[in-house]
Amino acid sequence: MRYSVTIGSMTSPHPAATSLQEAHLQHDLRTERAYHDTCRTALAAMVDGAAEHVVTGEDVSASGADAEVLGYQLRSRAKALRELPEGPLFFGRLDFRDDDPAHGGQRYHVGRLRITEDPVAPPLVVDWRAPVSRAFYQAGAHDPQGVAVRRRFGWAPGSRGDSADLTGLEDEHLGEGESGTDGESGAGGIVAREIERPRVGPMRDIAATIQPEQDDLIRGDLAASVCVQGAPGTGKTAVGLHRAAYLLYTHPQRIRRSGLLILGPNRTFLSYIAEVLPSLGETGVRQSTLQEEIGRGPVTGTDSGPAAAVKHDARMAEVLRRALYARVATEGAGELAVPDGSYHWRVPAAELAGIIADVRAEQPPYAVGRERVRARIVRGIRARAERRAGTVPNAWVRGIERRRALSAYLDAVWPKVRPEEVVAELLSDPEVLARAADGLLDPAEQRTLRWAKPPRSYRSARWSAADLVLLDEVAGLIEHPEGYGHIVVDEAQDLSPMECRAIARRASYGSLTVLGDLAQGTTAWAARRWDVALRHLGVPDAAVVPLTTGFRVPAAVVGLANRLLDRLDVDVPAARSLRRDGELRVRHADDVLAATVTAVREALARDGSVGVVAADADADRVRAALAAAGIGAAGPDELGARVTVVPASVVKGLEYDHVVAVEPAAVVEAEERGLHRLYVVLTRAVSRLDVIHGRPLPF
Incomplete structure (x- = not known):
């Protein structure tokens, strides 16, 4: 028999059955509450024990290095336990059949953290990422x-x-064939209520409500990169964050040694998701934007739209490579004479040219190539010296390596260089740009790239955001950056080819989880196809997995947004929603601001957050109109506010229970890919959407 209870909401047509069932349910609730108290006591003991281990660990007899590593691990563990957010310690339970070969007759409570009274005792709560917990998400009547x-x-x-x-x-009695779902909702009552719960403040974890298709992605192999094409409301961001938590749990040493990076589109988005991983017991994960990762200095310059588009184009990678290696003199280098006391070791010009040509053909990083040339010249001198006088000591070799004549020769044929020097010269000197861009960029594109007023030197250059991508490309050619073991890239559809290359350099020895929706691509260089983006990201063989079933965005809202898909020039499947409880109202008004104020007042009569989204140029006027009506409205960075006014350009990735979309035509006209931006705006509502317009609608 399947039964459920929420205190104060039970009904039954038969009074006697109601009384007996309620008695059983009340008994189970009392038992589970007592068990939760036991778990709470055990967790407090774990926190205290971790602190004691830190003190004890400081006195262990080991080498200084071992003691330092142990101390760091113990302190990190104690800190993580102390910083766990308060909340319920379990959200589910699994009772296995007596005849199950692996877990016969066992009962496991499932939560966000493993809790035990003793390290060698069976856990009171098993971690949601543990192998046994997978059945909580995957088991069903068809496969218990x-x-x-x-x-x-x-x-x-x-x-x-x-x-x-x-x-x-x-309770779902899977062994008796119960499906555990109600009607079209696709989930039992408790799961449905958790998914539909009003949203105020930062994003929450979904450990209690992970669906089977999401679980498959979360538990994917670390070595395999994956791309999630997720329609609005399908939980792609949550999947990426929970996959990060799962990989940290499953491969702790490997991931912590090489690092895990979460890349988001902006700081507002990162603030919104910041509490998810800590709520799952994972702290210390780097969450950043690409601009922060590649930034070599402040952004003080701006680009025209055409200039930025060329700088983000994949062809720029070859232009920059040519510009850098044009500094290497493979021809015309004279002979080298290296002093050794009163004697000079002479290396003929032809031999030196051969060394340089060979090293260039090997295509090492630029800085590595320079030192490789040095090493091979020294190797040739050493061979001459040993033929003359026998084996030479290592101190003699190191002395030859440091000779001023050798360093001066290297400066002439393979000079040291900074990325800023290469890019500044390229954007300032028409002849340098013409040689590097020959056959790649036409004359008009070259003129677009060049600085109108070149700086006196690279030190006084005013770098734009697009210039940072160019600088990072050259820096990667000079010396490979330190990489991460895994990178989660959200809103990846908005990345340019050059930005993708910057990420690929940092994942050259790791794997990627790529999250995005081609329909939500709003930058001028946004991807139209995943295979192209994945090639630039360095993972051309990554599987593209679509998520099309939405659990957060109501069907009425999804249906409206789907009307835009045919005009977006991307090949993505239409989204569908299991939510039938949402509301959609489209209002025409002669006074759009007054109608917006009215819509916000009505929204405030309901529970949940209210997001008022307008074209960037209109956001201040909307906020002023609300203030004049006595309605305080926060900006997008102020999480937890009841009413938030959000410029359309920064709403991507955010969610509000009630969205008031102001003048869609203005949103569309504000940028080149305005229809895509409107698609984003319309799909931010997780309960109700009001569309306020005075001009004809674009859909």
């Missing part, structure tokens, strides 16, 4: 996976983990 009963717990919204906040439970 040994599970007799799957129980889900309902907690009061905003619970800080008080056992009294456990207000409901829902």
Whole structure:
């Protein structure tokens, strides 16, 4: 028998059955609350024990290096436990059949963190990432996976983990063929209520509500890169963050040694997702923007649209490579004479030219090539010396390597160089640019690239955001950057080919989780096809997995947004939603600002956050109109505000329970890919959407 309860909401047509069932349910709730108290006590002991281990670890008898490593690990563990957000300690339970070969008769509570009374004792709560927990997300009536009963717990919204906040439970008897879903919702009541719960503040984790197709992506192999083409509301960002948490759990040494990076489109987005990984017990993960990763200095310059487009074009990679290696003199180099006391070791020009040509053909990083040339010249001198006088000591070799004559020769034929010097010369000197861009960029594109007023030197250059991408490309040619073991890239559809290359350099020995939606591409260089973007990211063989079933955005809103798809020039499947509870209102108004104020007042009568999204140029006027009406509105960076006014250009990735979309025609006209921007705006609502317009609608 399947049963569920939420206190105060039970109904049954038969009073006697109701009384008996309620008695059983109340007993189960009391039992589970008591178990939660036990888990809370055990977690407190784990926190105290971790602190004690730090003190004990400082006195261990080991080498200084070993003691330092152990101390760091113990302190990190203690810090992570202390910083765990307050909240319920489990959200589910698995009861396995007695005849299951692996877990016969066992019962496991599933939560965000493993909790145990003793390291060698069976856990009171198993981590959601543990192999046994996979059945909680994957088991069903068609494939119970040994599970007799799957129980889900309902907690009061905003619970800080008080056992009294456990207000409901829902059992699915999978061994008896129960599906555990209600109607078209695709989920049981507790899961549906958790998914549909109003959103105020930062993004929450979805550990309690992960769906089977999401779980497959989350638990994918570390070595395999994957691209998730996720329609709005399908949870692609949550999938990427939970995959990061899963990889940290499954491959802790490898990932922590090489690092894990979360790349988001802007700081507003990163603030929105910042609490997800800590809530899953993972702290210390770097969350950054690409501009922060590649920035070699402040952005003080600007580009015209055409100039930025050329700088982001993949052809610039070869232009920059030519510009850099044009500094290497493969011809015309004279002979070299290296002093050794009163004697000079002479290396003929032809031999030197051969060394330089060979090293160039090997295509090492520029700085490595310079030192490789030095090493091969020294090797030739050493061979001459040993033929003359026998084996020479290493000190003699090091002395030859440091001879001023050798360094001066290298400066002439393979000079040291900074990325800023290469890019500044390229953008300042028409002849240098013409040679490097020959056959790649036409004369008009070259003129577009050149600085109108070149700086006196690279030190006084005013670099634009697009210039940072060029500088990073040259820096990567000079010396490979330190990479990460895994990178999660969100909103990847907006990356240019040159930005993709910057990411690829940092993942050359790792893997990628690429998240995005081609329909939401809003930059001038946004990808139209994933195979092209993945090639520039260095993972051409990555699987592209579509997520089309939305759990957050209501069907009415998805249906409206789908009307734009045919005009977006991208090949993506239409989204669908399992949500039938949303509301959509399209209002024509002669006074758009007054209608916006009215819509916000009506939205405030309901629970949840209100996002008022307008074209960037109109955002201040909308905020002023709300203020004049006595409605305080925050900016997009102020998380947790009841009402937020958001410029359309920064709303991507954010969600609000109620969205008021102001004048869609103005959003479309504000930028080249305005229809794509409008698609983003319309799909930010997770419960209700008001579209306010005074001009004809673009859809």
